[in-house]
Amino acid sequence: MIEVRASAPGKLVLLGEYAVLEGAPALALAVNRQARARVVLRADGEARVHAPDLKLANVPLRIDADGLPRWTRAQDAQSLRLVDTILRGLAAEGLGPPAGRGFELTLDSAEFFEGPRKLGLGSSAALTVALASALAVYAGGGAATANRRVWLERLLALHRGFQDGRGSGVDVAASLVGGLIAYRLTDEGLPRFEAAAWPERVQARFVWSGVSASTADFLARLADWRAAHPAQYAAHMQTLRAVAEAAARAVSDGRDADFLAAAADYAQALDAFAAACGLPIFSPAHRRARELAQDAGVVYKPCGAGGGDFGVLLGADAARLASAARSLEGAGLCCLPLAAEEQGLRLEYRN
Numbered sequence: 001m002i003e004v005r006a007s008a009p010g011k012l013v014l015l016g017e018y019a020v021l022e023g024a025p026a027l028a029l030a031v032n033r034q035a036r037a038r039v040v041l042r043a044d045g046e047a048r049v050h051a052p053d054l055k056l057a058n059v060p061l062r063i064d065a066d067g068l069p070r071w072t073r074a075q076d077a078q079s080l081r082l083v084d085t086i087l088r089g090l091a092a093e094g095l096g097p098p099a100g101r102g103f104e105l106t107l108d109s110a111e112f113f114e115g116p117r118k119l120g121l122g123s124s125a126a127l128t129v130a131l132a133s134a135l136a137v138y139a140g141g142g143a144a145t146a147n148r149r150v151w152l153e154r155l156l157a158l159h160r161g162f163q164d165g166r167g168s169g170v171d172v173a174a175s176l177v178g179g180l181i182a183y184r185l186t187d188e189g190l191p192r193f194e195a196a197a198w199p200e201r202v203q204a205r206f207v208w209s210g211v212s213a214s215t216a217d218f219l220a221r222l223a224d225w226r227a228a229h230p231a232q233y234a235a236h237m238q239t240l241r242a243v244a245e246a247a248a249r250a251v252s253d254g255r256d257a258d259f260l261a262a263a264a265d266y267a268q269a270l271d272a273f274a275a276a277c278g279l280p281i282f283s284p285a286h287r288r289a290r291e292l293a294q295d296a297g298v299v300y301k302p303c304g305a306g307g308g309d310f311g312v313l314l315g316a317d318a319a320r321l322a323s324a325a326r327s328l329e330g331a332g333l334c335c336l337p338l339a340a341e342e343q344g345l346r347l348e349y350r351n
Contacts, residue, residue: 013026018222026184027247120215240266263314264299267290300324
């Protein structure tokens, strides 16, 4: 029996959100919540998809002679749009399952939920990494996944296909690579990353706001505002980029105090940017968390697009950080026990 298993971690963008779209570095951390994909050969040549988190089981499809998926029911292609997008993208590169070779595909993103609520940890990016890699290996294209820098470009194209062309790809890179990375886009739009060492004396607590936010919605609204106010957009991006560059240099040089200062500066610049463009990046929960963190003498900022999902407490004094965490918990926020995941994509092949 041929079986391929793949997993990829979620992520949090610590700093550089939004500005990363304009070539600034973003610092992203892979965290210990895993998305998983399992592909098993079916001897009868049929294909079935199981996605328990979507309450879908035994969804039938077939792979046509052109390598493209054909769904028995039209609504299945929409319900499993990520699967459909990845199968089509892989087929275009000759990396998809061949016609007549059946498989059983199971997706698992349960760790990206807290009870019934979805956590904003990049589940679609992590599933893209795991699913595309498992399918490529199953189809005999495992060599394509070996060079992570080259594979990232393909994965980014697949994920952008799912996100209607939007997004920097930092979430895909963090899931693929693992650990802490400094990520940026070149002038040509190509993804580049470098492994980074966590600041030695800096500690972090990750705060769940209790509310999910749509990054895609925020990016669409931002695109409209940018088109109407190009000069304002450019000015804010210049400020954010300068702070992000300073933060990346501080991490690279091991200057922990400068990194904390840059994180505080970025939160302030992000707040000004949000006020200008009208995006609720600092939701009421994030704003309250920031006030309590400042009272405790530590840094707080939203992670990623903001509006909900996660924020991060950062500090070099463990007692102050613990005090801030207690204050946030008392205000109804939740400090989830997330930890760095040093390994990104994991692949296991059984024959």
